Amino acid sequence: MKPEDPGVTSFTLLRMGLRSFCLQACWNFQRVQNLGFAYALAPAIRAVESVRELRAQALKRHLEFFVTHPYCASLILGVVARLEEKSIRERDTQALEANRIKLGMMGPLAALGDSFFWATLKPATALLGVCVVLFTPAGKVWPALAGPGVFLGLFSLAHLSLRLGGVFLGYHRGLEIIQDLRRLNPQRWVRYIGLFSALIAGVAAAGYFQLRHPLLSNSHFTDAGLLMVLMVLLMGGLRHGLSASHLFYLLAALGLVSGWLGLG
Amino acid sequence: MVEQVLWLSAVGAFLALDHSLLGQFMISQPLVVGAIFGYMLGDIPTGLFVGALIQLIWLGVIPVGAYIPSDHTVTGGITVALTGMLTHQQGFAFGPSIVFALMIAIPAGTLAGKLDIVLRHSVNDRLARRAEAVAENGRVPVLGWYHGLALIPPYLKNFLIYALWLGPVAVGALHLFMLLPASLVSGLGVVFWGLPALSFAVLFELATRDRFHWWTVGAFVLGWLALLLWPGGGWWIFSLAVVGAGVLTWWRGEK
Numbered sequence: 001m002k003p004e005d006p007g008v009t010s011f012t013l014l015r016m017g018l019r020s021f022c023l024q025a026c027w028n029f030q031r032v033q034n035l036g037f038a039y040a041l042a043p044a045i046r047a048v049e050s051v052r053e054l055r056a057q058a059l060k061r062h063l064e065f066f067v068t069h070p071y072c073a074s075l076i077l078g079v080v081a082r083l084e085e086k087s088i089r090e091r092d093t094q095a096l097e098a099n100r101i102k103l104g105m106m107g108p109l110a111a112l113g114d115s116f117f118w119a120t121l122k123p124a125t126a127l128l129g130v131c132v133v134l135f136t137p138a139g140k141v142w143p144a145l146a147g148p149g150v151f152l153g154l155f156s157l158a159h160l161s162l163r164l165g166g167v168f169l170g171y172h173r174g175l176e177i178i179q180d181l182r183r184l185n186p187q188r189w190v191r192y193i194g195l196f197s198a199l200i201a202g203v204a205a206a207g208y209f210q211l212r213h214p215l216l217s218n219s220h221f222t223d224a225g226l227l228m229v230l231m232v233l234l235m236g237g238l239r240h241g242l243s244a245s246h247l248f249y250l251l252a253a254l255g256l257v258s259g260w261l262g263l264g
Numbered sequence: 265m266v267e268q269v270l271w272l273s274a275v276g277a278f279l280a281l282d283h284s285l286l287g288q289f290m291i292s293q294p295l296v297v298g299a300i301f302g303y304m305l306g307d308i309p310t311g312l313f314v315g316a317l318i319q320l321i322w323l324g325v326i327p328v329g330a331y332i333p334s335d336h337t338v339t340g341g342i343t344v345a346l347t348g349m350l351t352h353q354q355g356f357a358f359g360p361s362i363v364f365a366l367m368i369a370i371p372a373g374t375l376a377g378k379l380d381i382v383l384r385h386s387v388n389d390r391l392a393r394r395a396e397a398v399a400e401n402g403r404v405p406v407l408g409w410y411h412g413l414a415l416i417p418p419y420l421k422n423f424l425i426y427a428l429w430l431g432p433v434a435v436g437a438l439h440l441f442m443l444l445p446a447s448l449v450s451g452l453g454v455v456f457w458g459l460p461a462l463s464f465a466v467l468f469e470l471a472t473r474d475r476f477h478w479w480t481v482g483a484f485v486l487g488w489l490a491l492l493l494w495p496g497g498g499w500w501i502f503s504l505a506v507v508g509a510g511v512l513t514w515w516r517g518e519k
Contacts, residue, residue, distance in 0.1 A: 148299045193513075194471075200505065200506065206484045206486075254455075257451070259454060
């Protein structure tokens with residue numbers, strides 16, 4: 001790389017961000033997201049390394065084992081692009097440092113992504129979307145379509161900001177990003193969103209059990225109290241390790257037996 | 265009919281890639297798939313309602329680390345399509361139809377998840393090894409080709425599962441459903457009545473995991489009372505609940 005070369009530009013970072021959407025395309029059991037990471041990092045390597053053999057070496061280094069939360073990978077991509085650029089410009093040993101830092105960041109970011117995105121934000125936004133569908137008066141299709149819209153809109157706001165902005169943030173802030181994340185205190189947001197969705201879940205259950213959806217008018221019982229008893233029993237099943245699919249089939253078997261006995 | 269099945273399979277297989285391989289924009293979630301399939305089948309309300317129910321039932325399933333869960337995208341898509349076929353095209357009652365469709369569709373989602381594991385072991389491991397050999401030669405664009413190639417087998421797998429379940433399996437299921445005695449169809453109606461209980465059991469369990477279950481119970485009681493006092497105000501009560509939950513969350517957080 002010549003000193004006058006622009007190196008990693010905003011366009012390069014944008015390309016990396018967009019490529020990170022395919023991080024898991026070749027998810028494999030041996031090195032998990034390695035190919036996706038190398039594919040996303042390739043524009044940065046190409047921008048800073050003009051010698052083909054050295055470019056190959058850099059890419060090969062990033063084909064090692066890599067696994068993290070797919071949304072948080074962009075932060076690591078940004079940091080690694082910065083370190084690779086620095087090492088190639090200065091011809092020092094920071095390239096190996098980049099690999100060590102990558103490995104060090106992937107675990108905590110995987111835990112953060114799993115708890116924030118999968119276990120908290122996704123259920124909360126999906127629940128809001130479902131509530132919009134269930135509470136919309138019958139026959140109003142367009143307002144009901146706002147349900148998927150609310151879900152996708154709210155969730156995308158968070159994950160697209162991180163996935164596209166994360167590469168820029170990681171590149172410009174470098175290792176400072178770890179302190180930045182600590183200051184942001186994601187666990188606090190997990191608690192906030194968890195409490196919010198717990199409250200909405202309560203109201204949604206009350207509304208759904210009492211109002212009933214127009215499509216449910218053919219059902220055989222309307223006694224909400226019975227539904228609550230059933231709900232508590234099913235919760236017991238979930239707590240004893242039965243999956244929702246198992247419980248559904250259990251419910252189906254009970255329903256069919258009750259129908260056969262003439263109780264339906 | 266065949267054309268419709270092929271279209272649904274093509275779109276469903278594409279949406280299923282979003283589940284874990286491409287994008288993860290959440291367009292593969294049952295709520296969204298329900299709306300899209302509902303539109304394609306000419307019955308958006310049914311698609312939305314079925315999608316919402318399925319979304320709630322599997323809300324707690326998360327793909328952490330190397331764990332590959334059943335593909336609920338495939339389950340949701342097939343349930344919506346089969347329900348549409350049973351209710352619209354055959355004129356069966358909605359409740360028993362959705363339960364029957366779900367009973368047929370869950371194994372498809374499980375099969376899609378299991379085949380995903382097989383493909384990752386067989387195809388992806390091999391592609392990744394070849395990509396490493398290619399990278400040694402510095403052929404960067406070829407790396408991208410290998411990466412993209414990995415998307416073709418899962419797409420074909422999902423397409424075939426959709427086509428199989430919406431084609432021969434659906435035909436067999438329709439015949440089976442027509443042979444069911446009225447008492448068993450009535451039993452399926454009972455299951456439909458109980459589905460919200462399963463959905464909200466999952467929700468309460470999630471709240472318990474986060475130790476917010478008493479807040480959920482409190483909101484449930486308040487919501488229940490509000491709806492008793494104002495029976496027609498469901499939408500307004502829900503809107504107020506969203507605002508109230510937001511304020512309460514902020515207040516608790518500030519404390």
